[in-house]
Amino acid sequence: MNPWSSSTEAAAGLCSRFREWRLLGPGLLWTTVFCLLPMVVVLAVSLATRGTYGGVLWEFSLENYRDLLHPLYGRIFGQSLLLAGMTTGICLALGFPLAYYIARLPPRRQALWLIFIMIPFWTNFLVRTYAWIFILRTEGLLNTVLMQLHLISTPLDLLYSNQAVLLGLVYGYLPFMVLPLYAAIERIDPALIEAAWDLYADRWSLFRRVLIPLTKPGIVAGCVLVFIPSLGAYLTPDLLGGARSMMVGNLIQHEYLVARDWPLGSALSIVLMFIVMSSLLWYFHAQSPQTRERGEQ
Amino acid sequence: MRGQGIWLRGISGLGMAFLYLPIIVLVVFSFNASRLSATWQGFSWHWYGVLWHDEALLAAAVNSLWVAVLSTSLVVLLGVPAAMGLERLRGRGRQALDTIFLLPLVLPEVMMGVALLLFFVMIQWPLSLATVVVGHAAFNLPVVIVMVRARLQKLDPRLEEAAHDLGASAWQTFYRVTWPLVRPAVLGAALLAFTISLDDFIVTFFVAGPGATTLPLKVYSMIKSGLSPEINALSSVLVLSSMGLVGLSLAFQRR
Structure with missing residues (x-):
């Protein structure tokens, strides 16, 4: 045995590790500087004090978090959770039959329907929201059509309400529900x-005893x-809601x-991020192999 | 299937109509001759002509294209090597790095926007078009990494090993073997990143400096300052261009 071989191998191993890091380095540096670091700044600022004329005074305090307990903020957080929860529920109720229908089509037509589900998702979000303003506003398409049909005599107030926000959210995120549901339903053995x-x-x-348990991860x-x-x-x-339909995103802005x-x-x-991370953890828990096995028993 | 066909087909048809009617209505009414009402007053290309002669709008379009080109080049240059590195990495490090790289995908956009705004203010980098490019490159990096890795995972590792055994250097292996195989995925990812950058409103809204108006910012201010059929025409152009780009991206990924 060559006494050098093991150390050359180690050196080669080190070399290849070094190469991986050389490949990863620039991207990692980029994400660290322009994503992780800004998040750390947000965390740090959330623990600082507000200066008299805006800006940040670096004096540690939990005051900002205590301020969040104010009923006004509680109301906006509660409303956001409610709207997001209702959006999720409606998307599920609408998305499940749609995904089930697609999953039972012949394969070629499945692909076509899926592309049609994805297209709106890749269409400018601002434009899609604007489309609803165009339809719902007082002089909008819906009111015009209803008045011309003499179904109503004065225009309805449809825009700038929580209902309009809900509609816009369901419209915006329905594809996000259909795609994973489709993936889960498509895998079910039709024999079951x-x-x-x-x-x-x-x-x-x-539905309750076969489909739901089998598609739970989806x-x-x-x-x-x-x-x-x-x-x-x-x-x-911001665009479809009225003065009272503020959500956390608008409050932050x-x-x-x-x-x-x-x-x-x-x-x-930080609080928003905490809620997001908790729901992600729930997601990973539901997707883990152990949980899945239990669901399938 | 046992009589539930009609019910299912009905609700699926309604779902599709719900997704498409607003977009179709928008495009149809961009050809409406009337200025004010939502009643149809005849076909006209008028509003497209108005768009074409709107100097501020064209300037915003040029800004948008610059931002999309620069941020896309940046994420491809950073993302393709990172995807290759992640794919080769073994052990615990890989999972931790995965989480870090994918973070921008799961962050609420508003959060990403304010975090970058705060960061740029703290390091005293004046807001401009450059900060927009950096912001877009920050949220598009995981898009490229995810898509390129999906392709790398499907590659036969023996191809690279064979190249090594035949005496190819690391660079030769990449250039002659790996690159031709991943090129369609890279092109698909680049087009997608380009589309996302072109469409982004929220992050841009927070990190754009004065005068650094992109197309979505312009659309937003037009919507806020009162509606005109010009917005319909502009929206139709944006809808068709993103559909075209995404179609192209899908075609590349299929190869």
């Missing part, structure tokens, strides 16, 4: 559904993918750019 029919399951028990994935962006929504409540209270805005961001 046949078996349920043969055993005289009615539609409801087929349901959770869809719900998380819809819930997270709905909770942090900014554009939809308001604190930063209008009230110029950066520490409070940062504290709000």
